[in-house]
Amino acid sequence: MEFLGKSQSAQPSRRRAIEALGRHLKPxxxxxxxxxxxxxxxxxxxxxxxxxxxxxxxxxxxxxxGPSGVPTFVxxxxxxxxxxxxxxxxxxxxxxREALGSAYDSLARSLRLGSAEVRxxxxxxxxxxxxxxxxxxxxPFPALLRVLPDLLAPxxxxxxxxxxxxxxxxxxLWAVAAICRRQLAAxxxxxxxxxxxxxxxxxAALGLxxxxxxxxxxxxxxxxxxxxxxxxxxxxVSFALGVLRDDAxxxxxxxxxxxxxxxxxxSRVTFGLPxxxxxxxxxLRFLVLxxxxxxQPLSRVVGRVALALLPTLAAGLFSLWYNxxxxxxxxxxxxLDAYGGPKPQGVDSxxxxxxxxxxxxxxxxxxxxxxxxxxxxxxxxRPLMIPRPELYxxxxxxxxxxxxxSPWLVLGLAGGLALRGRPGExxxxxxxxxxFAAQCVLILSYYWLAYRFTAEFLPLGVWFLAxxxxxxxxxxxxxxxxxxxxxxxxxxxxxxxxxxxxFHFQSLWWAYPAEYRQQVSRTFEAVDAYLRGTDPPPx
Numbered sequence: 459m460e461f462l463g464k465s466q467s468a469q470p471s472r473r474r475a476i477e478a479l480g481r482h483l484k485p486x487x488x489x490x491x492x493x494x495x496x497x498x499x500x501x502x503x504x505x506x507x508x509x510x511x512x513x514x515x516x517x518x519x520x521x522x523x524g525p526s527g528v529p530t531f532v533x534x535x536x537x538x539x540x541x542x543x544x545x546x547x548x549x550x551x552x553x554x555r556e557a558l559g560s561a562y563d564s565l566a567r568s569l570r571l572g573s574a575e576v577r578x579x580x581x582x583x584x585x586x587x588x589x590x591x592x593x594x595x596x597x598p599f600p601a602l603l604r605v606l607p608d609l610l611a612p613x614x615x616x617x618x619x620x621x622x623x624x625x626x627x628x629x630x631l632w633a634v635a636a637i638c639r640r641q642l643a644a645x646x647x648x649x650x651x652x653x654x655x656x657x658x659x660x661x662a663a664l665g666l667x668x669x670x671x672x673x674x675x676x677x678x679x680x681x682x683x684x685x686x687x688x689x690x691x692x693x694x695v696s697f698a699l700g701v702l703r704d705d706a707x708x709x710x711x712x713x714x715x716x717x718x719x720x721x722x723x724x725s726r727v728t729f730g731l732p733x734x735x736x737x738x739x740x741x742l743r744f745l746v747l748x749x750x751x752x753x754q755p756l757s758r759v760v761g762r763v764a765l766a767l768l769p770t771l772a773a774g775l776f777s778l779w780y781n782x783x784x785x786x787x788x789x790x791x792x793x794l795d796a797y798g799g800p801k802p803q804g805v806d807s808x809x810x811x812x813x814x815x816x817x818x819x820x821x822x823x824x825x826x827x828x829x830x831x832x833x834x835x836x837x838x839x840r841p842l843m844i845p846r847p848e849l850y851x852x853x854x855x856x857x858x859x860x861x862x863x864s865p866w867l868v869l870g871l872a873g874g875l876a877l878r879g880r881p882g883e884x885x886x887x888x889x890x891x892x893x894f895a896a897q898c899v900l901i902l903s904y905y906w907l908a909y910r911f912t913a914e915f916l917p918l919g920v921w922f923l924a925x926x927x928x929x930x931x932x933x934x935x936x937x938x939x940x941x942x943x944x945x946x947x948x949x950x951x952x953x954x955x956x957x958x959x960x961f962h963f964q965s966l967w968w969a970y971p972a973e974y975r976q977q978v979s980r981t982f983e984a985v986d987a988y989l990r991g992t993d994p995p996p997x
Contacts, residue, residue, distance in 0.1 A: 492532050496539050501550045508538040511628050515635040533658055534635070537665050541627040544674045545620050547974060553617045557969040558582060558679035560616030561594055565601035566608050574598075574783035580616075584679060586784075586797050593784040595792040598776075599724040600682045623677025626685035627670065633692035634664045634920065640699060641924050647931035652942050656927055659946040663866045664920070667952030669913040672960055678969055684913050687726030691917040694718040694733045698890065699924060701740045704747065712737075712744055713766040720773025724780075727791055728900055728914055730773075732893035737770055739890070794905075802905045803848040809903045816844045817902030821912060824859045833985040836863065836959040838966070841907050855908045856963055860915060863955040866948045867919040873940040874922030877929035887925050894918035909963070 497505035512534035516527060542550060564580040578585055578592045585592045604618050638660045642653045664670055670688065673681045697718055700711030719737045723730025741763050748754045778788035785793055792808045805812060820841040827839040838856035847853055860867060874887065894917045901914040930942055964970050965978040 492535050496535060500539055500542065504539055504542045504550050507542065507624075507628075508535040511535070511538040511632070515632050529654075530657070533661070534631075537631060537661060538628060541631070541665065541674055542624060544671065545624045545627065545677055547675065552620050553614070554620060555616050556619040556676065556678040558584060559619035559677070559682075561596075561679050562601040562622075562682065563604055563608060563615050563618065565594065565598060566604035569598065569601060570605060570609075572783075574780055581679075588785045594679075595784075595797075596679065597683045597687070597723075597725045597727065598780055599686050599721060602724070603686075619677045619682060622682055623674060623685055626682070626689045627674045629689045630670060630685075630692055631661065631665055633689065633696050634661060637692075637696045637699065637920065637924050638927060640696070641927035644928050645930060647929070648942070652931060655942045655946055656930060659942070659949045660923065660927065662953055663864075663870075663923075663949045664916075667866060667949055667956045668864050668916060669860065669910065670916070671956050672963060673910055673913060675960060675964065676967075676969055680908075680969070681910060683726050684910055687722050687729035688913050688916060690718045690722035690725060691729045691733060692920060694722060694736070695917060695920050695924065698736055698740060701744060702886070702890070708744060709762055709766060712741060712763070713769070715740065716767050717769040720769045723770075723773050723777060727777075728897055729917070731900075732897040732917065734770065734774075735893040735896075736890060737767070741767060802851050805849055805905070808905050809900060810849070810905075811903055812846070813849050813903045813905065814899060816846050816849060817904070817907065820844045820857060820907050821902070822859050822861055824862050828858055828862060833982040833989075834958045834961045836955055837962045838909065838959060849905070850907060851905050853907065855906075856966060857907060857909050858959050858963075860912045863959050864912075864952050866945065866952045867915065869940065869945055869948050870919055870923035870926050873926030873930065873945070874924070876940060877926065879925070879929050887922075891918060891921050894921055 493505050493509045496508055500508075509531075512531050515534050516531060546552065546554070558581065560580045561576055561584070564577045565574070568575045574593055575591050576585070576594050581592060581594055584594060584596075586595055587593075600622055603622060607618060608615065635657075638657045642648070642657060645653065648656070670685075673685050673688075677685070694715055697711045697715035701708050701715060703711075715733070715737050719730060719733035722733050745759050745763050748759045749756050781790050782788045784790075787793075794802075794806060794808060825839070825843075828837055829835065830837050836858070838858045840855065841853055841857050844853070875884070878884075879887075898915050898918055901911050904911065926940070926945075930940065930945070961978055961982070965975050965982065967975075
């Protein structure tokens with residue numbers, strides 16, 4: 459009887475436990491449904507990656523009155539699946555060789571032997587010659603990522619480009635999600651709906667309406683280093699904001715900022731240099747605040763700061779070795795005399811201030827040649843009408859103004875500068891933005907013009923976007939033009955313009971497979987025929 463009594467008394471507790479488990483598992487049902495739908499539309503591996511990526515982006519989310527977990531999970535999973543579609547150009551096949559993609563595999567095998575040489579058949583037209591050896595001017599980080607995979611699966615030589623590009627895209631979205639969560643959590647002017655709108659709009663701005671879309675559509679030699687440099691720069695923005703919060707996690711944020719700086723520098727120098735300046739500046743600020751305000755011993759604080767800066771130092775030393783192994787000088791990043799192709803006239807330097815006006819005109823000019831009455835209606839154009847064309851190596855590349863296809867950058871910049879915050883906050887914001895502004899000026903002085911280089915403007919844009927998210931909803935009158943609704947509208951226009959113009963670029967650039975370019979062109983012809991009410995052309 460006593461045993462029976464205990465069994466009966468245990469039943470309600472078991473029932474409560476089962477009900478509690480059901481409440482915890484109930485939100486997982488829609489997520490599981492999303493995964494099954496994505497697996498049916500794409501592939502099981504892509505669906506798994508999309509759900510895992512969405513879960514990672516939502517991990518450790520502390521967002522007061524933020525959007526519910528299920529809608530956010532759905533949006534993030536779909537966005538990640540779109541990136542997989544973008545990288546594979548709709549095939550969801552990962553074992554495909556991209557243009558010059560095996561160059562990083564060749565460098566990975568050389569790095570294991572303490573060399574920086576690249577096989578000529580892998581680097582082809584982008585070969586640079588130094589001391590009788592063939593090298594590349596691209597950063598080594600994508601090759602470092604391949605060292606272990608190449609050891610484990612040497613038969614996959616030349617097939618890692620798409621996986622690497624997709625991983626970089628996923629991490630870029632994760633960085634922006636982290637920035638949005640932090641900044642919107644500190645915004646007390648917006649309600650839950652306003653925060654949700656800005657969160658989704660910001661993710662769409664980067665994932666659908668920025669140069670990241672074009673970079674992700676072809677994970678080849680030209681785009682991989684930029685993707686990883688941008689990824690590290692966006693995480694650098696996130697960690698720099700963490701340092702500026704001056705809370706208990708500032709030291710950890712400084713160490714992570716140092717690591718992001720190292721990755722950016724080894725991926726692409728123009729992404730790494732601004733972060734080096736920002737890292738050193740924030741490290742000095744952290745040191746002064748800890749000693750003066752927190753009354754911490756100087757020796758202890760100096761030791762912690764030095765420890766946090768170790769990743770940056772290690773990356774700098776490796777870069778010096780890499781330069782010496784390539785060009786015979788630790789400070790030679792891209793000497794034009796090592797390049798065998800045509801060189802610019804008049805200025806024997808890859809970066810020079812005299813190109814800044816021409817670069818600004820080429821990148822920000824909007825003309826009638828960017829519009830068309832035929833599909834896809836927005837078009838890339840060659841930068842032929844620029845002052846001093848002799849300063850450039852080649853002017854046959856394709857460019858479209860980010861002011862036309864990514865106008866959210868302008869609105870985010872205006873919002874970050876115009877909306878009011880605490881006293882002194884705007885001055886600190888502008889001061890920390892100066893390295894990113896210098897990066898934009900640096901890319902304007904480069905000897906080559908290409909739309910992919912406009913990704914260099916994104917760290918500055920995201921920095922001010924973060925400030926905008928923190929203070930959106932404030933002000934009246936003209937400030938209403940910076941409302942969440944206005945920002946969402948501009949983001950929608952950016953997404954349409956970016957995706958539309960992307961297809962035109964894909965139909966023309968040689969690095970895309972010829973069959974794919976022809977397929978895109980035939981699609982344009984079919985759309986035009988449908989709009990005119992005529993029969994589509996045969997084939």
